[in-house]
Amino acid sequence: MTEIATPRSQYVQIADIIRHRIEQGIYPPGSHLPSEDQLAQELGVSRVTINRAVGVLRSAGDVRVRRGTGTIVRSIPRIRRDAAARYAARELGTGAGEVEITRLNMRSRTDYGEIGQTTPPADVARTLRMRGNEPALVRRRRFYADDHPTQLADSYYPWSLVEDCPQLHQADTGRGGSLARLTDIGYPPLRYSEDIDVRMPTPEEQHRLDLDATQPVFQIWHVAYTHDDRPIEVCIHVMPGHLWSLHYEWDEQPTAGPPS
Amino acid sequence: MTEIATPRSQYVQIADIIRHRIEQGIYPPGSHLPSEDQLAQELGVSRVTINRAVGVLRSAGDVRVRRGTGTIVRSIPRIRRDAAARYAARELGTGAGEVEITRLNMRSRTDYGEIGQTTPPADVARTLRMRGNEPALVRRRRFYADDHPTQLADSYYPWSLVEDCPQLHQADTGRGGSLARLTDIGYPPLRYSEDIDVRMPTPEEQHRLDLDATQPVFQIWHVAYTHDDRPIEVCIHVMPGHLWSLHYEWDEQPTAGPPS
DNA sequence: CAGTGGTCTAGACCACCAC
DNA sequence: TGGTGGTCTAGACCACTGC
Numbered sequence: 001m002t003e004i005a006t007p008r009s010q011y012v013q014i015a016d017i018i019r020h021r022i023e024q025g026i027y028p029p030g031s032h033l034p035s036e037d038q039l040a041q042e043l044g045v046s047r048v049t050i051n052r053a054v055g056v057l058r059s060a061g062d063v064r065v066r067r068g069t070g071t072i073v074r075s076i077p078r079i080r081r082d083a084a085a086r087y088a089a090r091e092l093g094t095g096a097g098e099v100e101i102t103r104l105n106m107r108s109r110t111d112y113g114e115i116g117q118t119t120p121p122a123d124v125a126r127t128l129r130m131r132g133n134e135p136a137l138v139r140r141r142r143f144y145a146d147d148h149p150t151q152l153a154d155s156y157y158p159w160s161l162v163e164d165c166p167q168l169h170q171a172d173t174g175r176g177g178s179l180a181r182l183t184d185i186g187y188p189p190l191r192y193s194e195d196i197d198v199r200m201p202t203p204e205e206q207h208r209l210d211l212d213a214t215q216p217v218f219q220i221w222h223v224a225y226t227h228d229d230r231p232i233e234v235c236i237h238v239m240p241g242h243l244w245s246l247h248y249e250w251d252e253q254p255t256a257g258p259p260s
Numbered sequence: 261m262t263e264i265a266t267p268r269s270q271y272v273q274i275a276d277i278i279r280h281r282i283e284q285g286i287y288p289p290g291s292h293l294p295s296e297d298q299l300a301q302e303l304g305v306s307r308v309t310i311n312r313a314v315g316v317l318r319s320a321g322d323v324r325v326r327r328g329t330g331t332i333v334r335s336i337p338r339i340r341r342d343a344a345a346r347y348a349a350r351e352l353g354t355g356a357g358e359v360e361i362t363r364l365n366m367r368s369r370t371d372y373g374e375i376g377q378t379t380p381p382a383d384v385a386r387t388l389r390m391r392g393n394e395p396a397l398v399r400r401r402r403f404y405a406d407d408h409p410t411q412l413a414d415s416y417y418p419w420s421l422v423e424d425c426p427q428l429h430q431a432d433t434g435r436g437g438s439l440a441r442l443t444d445i446g447y448p449p450l451r452y453s454e455d456i457d458v459r460m461p462t463p464e465e466q467h468r469l470d471l472d473a474t475q476p477v478f479q480i481w482h483v484a485y486t487h488d489d490r491p492i493e494v495c496i497h498v499m500p501g502h503l504w505s506l507h508y509e510w511d512e513q514p515t516a517g518p519p520s
Numbered sequence: 521c522a523g524t525g526g527t528c529t530a531g532a533c534c535a536c537c538a539c
Numbered sequence: 540t541g542g543t544g545g546t547c548t549a550g551a552c553c554a555c556t557g558c
Contacts (some may be wrong), residue, residue, distance in 0.1 A: 008463075009527060010526090010527080010528075011524075011527080011528090012473070023521090035542075035543060035544085036543080036544065037542090037543085041386060043361070043528085045531070046285060046528065046529045047529095047530095047544090048528075048529070048530090048546095049527085049528065049529080051544075051545080051546090052528095054544090056460075056473070057332055059319075059460060059474060060459065060460050065543095065544065065545095066536090066537080066543090066544085067537075067543070067544055068534070068535075068536035068537030068538075068542080068543050068544070069536085069537060069538080069541090069542095069544085070537095070543060071543090071544080072543080078457070080455075083508065083510065084510050087512070088512070128455070132537080177557065189510075189512065190511060190512045191509065191511050192509065192511075192512075193508065193509045194504055194507070194508045194509075195340075195506065195507050195508070196456065196505065196506040196507075196508075197338070197501075197504075197505050197506075198458050198476055198501035198502070199320065199501075199502070200316075200319060200320050203268075213272070213316070214319055214474060216458055216476040216501060218458060225318070226530050239514075241457075241458035241459075241476060242459070242544075244457075245455055245456065245457050246452050246455065246456040247453070247454070247455050247456075248343065248453065248456075248508045248510070249451065249452065249453045249454075249510075250343065250344050250452055250508070250509075251449070251451050251452075252347070252348070252448075252449065252450045252451065252452075252509055269545075269547090270547075271546080271547090293525060295522090295523075295525085296524080296525065297524085297525095305547080305548085306547065306548045306549070307525090307548095307549095308527095308547075308548070308549090309546085309547065311525075311526080311527090311550080312546090312547095314525090321528090325524095325525065325526095326525085326555090326556080327524070327525055327526075327554070327555050327556075328523080328524050328525070328554075328555035328556030328557075329523095329524065329525085329555085329556055329557080330523090330524060330525080330556095331525080331546080333523090449556060
């Protein structure tokens, strides 16, 4: 029942061999694999077959290839993202983006891209219940842990609501981050929803997150609502799948069903 | 900044062409792609290059290959999994596993594998705070939507707690599913936690979920707790990434921080 | 048996990197 | 300039499907 009879192809077997050597410490984290020519000779197959085997390890995030240089064994552990905790972090004076990284004793860094007025994508506008051609404030960021990019996060706010909050228009939003600023201007977020997909990265995401085309990403569509269920922010996160572990908790819902 | 200068390789361009034709309806959902030989001739490249291009579409879940038969355009839309709602479904008399499928007007079916006493994996035993070699009740299921496998779900319960609940030892757990039974025997789940990873499927998972080796899966590690935070169930879900969209909602936490 | 995709090879050329 | 990986080809053989 559990048996898989299929005699596996050479490149899969070779991928297993290499993975095994990594686990055994023969190719320790951070080190270079032997070149594909060397491996081909050692294992008695063509270089194309080795290349394909390495491709298996790449999609899993086990190794990282730099053209012209060689193939390096990865070492970063998965980062735990606790959804509820990260948005409570403003109490600690930290922005949501940095919570997870500093907890791992890694250096957190943020790259700021476009910050300013924009026409939001149609689905963002719909989610924010924006009418007509109302513009949005967009804040595009890229987060790093020890110089490895870990996440792209694009936040959108209805322009009219945040127009007068200068700190949201700057890179540094001040103590407590953007959530604290929303609270300041009278729109404290009280409810959140997230929708999580997995997909392959676009060419741009491959470039910005230093990913292969075959490495899946999480896409998290995050929405913050105020007390009267008004959507105040949409944030789209794109995160390399092999780097993250997502955590959620909730209580049993007091169902609307009739206990009568 | 957004520009990707890289002249893309032929197989990526060809993958784009084929994807475009699918979107245009030239290759409608459910239909066969032309054979790789035909495509190679039409596009003036070798069959290996076509094969690689098709590989790109396979990892994304856009097509499905059956050896000896051909390559078929997929059609299933993403299934939305609302974490909180599905566990409230016992009120409706439905098991958690079938909520999402029936909502899409698809036929839901469940395959039952092993149901009975077992030695749980070490991390499951730890999560359930089981001591020594206490056995567990395991329930292994596979869920389908319209005959497409959509999910593997292995649930574990501490044996001593569920020993006397005969319905949990059968395939059909009765109205409201296993959660209703836990409630019956005095352990109503009140809190849930889930941890979500993405990874490539094992050979067994590839086989049981009808997946390619390059198609990522969600792995959800689900834990149910009773009122006194006693873990009562661990369920490990493995789900094809391209089939699902995961949904979570929560309220702002009344932080322990000092508002004094 | 014919048609499909799966895999493998040898050889080639290219882009990129470090020196 | 030499070494690394990225890609492509032509040809071959195999496994699986359906007739």
